[in-house]
Amino acid sequence: MNDTQENENPFYRFLLGDLSPNEQERIEIRLLDDLESQELIQATEFDLIDDYIQKDLTAEDVQRFEQVFLNSPARRRKLAAARILLNSNPEATEATPSGKVIDLSQPALRKGSKNTPAWRLAVRLAASILLLARIGVAD
Numbered sequence: 001m002n003d004t005q006e007n008e009n010p011f012y013r014f015l016l017g018d019l020s021p022n023e024q025e026r027i028e029i030r031l032l033d034d035l036e037s038q039e040l041i042q043a044t045e046f047d048l049i050d051d052y053i054q055k056d057l058t059a060e061d062v063q064r065f066e067q068v069f070l071n072s073p074a075r076r077r078k079l080a081a082a083r084i085l086l087n088s089n090p091e092a093t094e095a096t097p098s099g100k101v102i103d104l105s106q107p108a109l110r111k112g113s114k115n116t117p118a119w120r121l122a123v124r125l126a127a128s129i130l131l132l133a134r135i136g137v138a139d
Contacts, residue, residue: 011037011044016061017068045075046124049082078127085127 013019014027030037051057
């Protein structure tokens with residue numbers, strides 16, 4: 001996520017613990033009863049994890065990610081699953097059914113772009129399903 005996008009996204013800053021206590025509380029209250037906000041925070045979690053894996057975070061945000069975001073076993077499992085699904089190996093490539101080779105090490109375009117690769121959306125969907133299944137089994 002580029003600097004402009006992350007600074008405009010309060011959920012991104014919320015997940016990194018980079019909001020004032022009042023703003024933090026306001027978002028927590030909003031998340032309690034707003035399904036759309038819950039979906040947005042989940043999507044933002046995946047973006048944040050992806051940015052961490054792709055090394056798209058500032059040094060300060062990496063520190064916040066490791067200290068604040070990864071403060072729960074569920075989030076550490078999400079990171080581990082994302083690493084597997086995104087195959088963070090910098091030399092990874094994948095062939096599509098049409099034979100086109102996709103370089104998985106290239107940062108993909110951000111959500112909201114009309115050019116977001118379909119494979120990235122599929123990976124997010126698969127990660128969501130796996131994580132929900134894992135969390136359901138753990139409870």
